[in-house]
Amino acid sequence: MRLGMIGFGSIGGALADLLLPGEPLEHLAVLVRPGRAAELRQRLDGEFAAVARDRSVVADAEGMRAARPDLVVECAGHAAVAAHVPPLLAAGIPVVVASVGALADPGLEAALRGAAAAGGTRLVLPAGAVGGVDLLAALGGTKGLEVRYRGTKPPGAWAGTPAADILDLAALAAPAVFFTGSAREAARDYPKNANVAATLALAGAGFEATRVELVADPAAPGNVHEYSVASPVASYAIRIENRPSAGNARTSAATVLSLLREIRNFRGPVAV
Ligand SMILES: NC(=O)c1ccc[n+]([C@@H]2O[C@H](COP(=O)([O-])OP(=O)(O)OC[C@H]3O[C@@H](n4cnc5c(N)ncnc54)[C@H](O)[C@@H]3O)[C@@H](O)[C@H]2O)c1
Structure with missing residues (x-):
């Protein structure tokens, strides 16, 4: 592959x-920002040499297209989705997007859907840090679907967001809800924490109808995602306690495994 x-x-x-x-x-071709190529080239040929028989570093979507990937996985951020993913989809290359929150921008969502249709390929939205998305997506589009999501993180994980203006994060002694609104509003106000709300919205009831609560909790065991689904077809509630990945407190290790799953499903004879 x-x-x-x-x-x-x-x-x-x-x-x-x-x-x-x-x-x-x-x-393996990796698209990096200007100035990062030499360092990454060294790492790919050193510690990561066994990942692929041949490896390259590219600077833009054109370079990526020239590397002829069967599948591209985005794990860079919202701006990278906007800059690089539409041209790759339009060229017929399927792309798995980790920065799902980018699709809260209706213009970008339309551009991505249009590019995938034009290229005859697919934009793949992985479950990421959350689970149960299979059933939610199956219920998506059915009548009477109600989805409520609550995202809880330790106070420090909300530093640098508007939560820091609402709460004294360092002094918090009990759980505090600092945001209640739609998934669209959550993505607008908390873009770096919008991926799970956006994934649930896109799978299920949409950005406007999906209700979101964001919570800072000094006793949170990590990043906790809870949501409930009520529908005439099936109702369920789910709670996922994620542990942060080694390099980044904002990223759950389960997200990385979810991207690996997408690669495995694409590569292997059976998709599950
Ligand atoms: N779907 C989910 O559940 C979920 C969960 C966690 C993170 N994410 C998203 O995944 C993305 C990556 O997360 P991370 O923890 O690896 O972040 P990170 O900051 O550790 O790494 C991002 C990397 O992308 C590079 N980058 C940024 N803009 C780029 C561009 N325009 N072109 C090329 N490279 C660029 C940066 O230099 C950096 O090396 C984030 O957008 C994050 O929101 C999704």
Whole structure:
């Protein structure tokens, strides 16, 4: 398999680590920002040499297209989705997007859907840090679907967000709800924490109808995602306690495994 990756931060590095022990890829191409190429080239030819028989570093979507990947995995951020993913989809290359929150921008969502249709390929939205998305997506579009999501993180994980203006994060002694609104509003106000709310919204009831609560809790065991689904077809509630990945407190290790799952499903004879 020829794999492309956009971004090589904490998710990208952890994903490459997970790919190391398996059957080597035929080719791995990584798209990085200007100024990062030489350093990454060294890492790919050193600690990550066993990931793929051949490896390259590219600077833009054109370079990625020239590397002829069978599948591209984005793990870079919202701006990278906007800049690089539409042209790759339009060229017929399927792309798995980790930065699902980027689709809260209706213009970008339309551009991505249009590019995938024009290229005759698919934009794949992985479950990421959350679970149960299979059933929610099956219920998506059915009548009477109600989805409520509550995202809880330790106070420090909300530093640098508007939560810091609402709460004294360092002094918090009990759980505090600092945001209640739609998934669209949550993505607007908390873009770096919007991926799970956006994934649930896109799978289920949409950005406007999906209700979101964000919570800072000094006793949170990590990043906790809870949501409930009520519908005439099926109702369920789910709670996922994620542990942060080694390199980045904002990223759950389960997210990396979810991207690996998408690669495995694409590569292997059975998709599950
Ligand atoms: N779907 C989910 O559940 C979920 C969960 C966690 C994180 N994410 C998303 O995944 C993305 C990556 O997360 P991370 O923890 O690896 O972040 P990170 O900051 O550790 O790494 C991002 C990397 O991408 C690079 N990058 C940024 N913009 C780029 C661009 N325009 N072109 C090429 N490279 C670029 C950065 O230099 C950095 O190396 C984030 O957008 C994050 O929101 C999704």
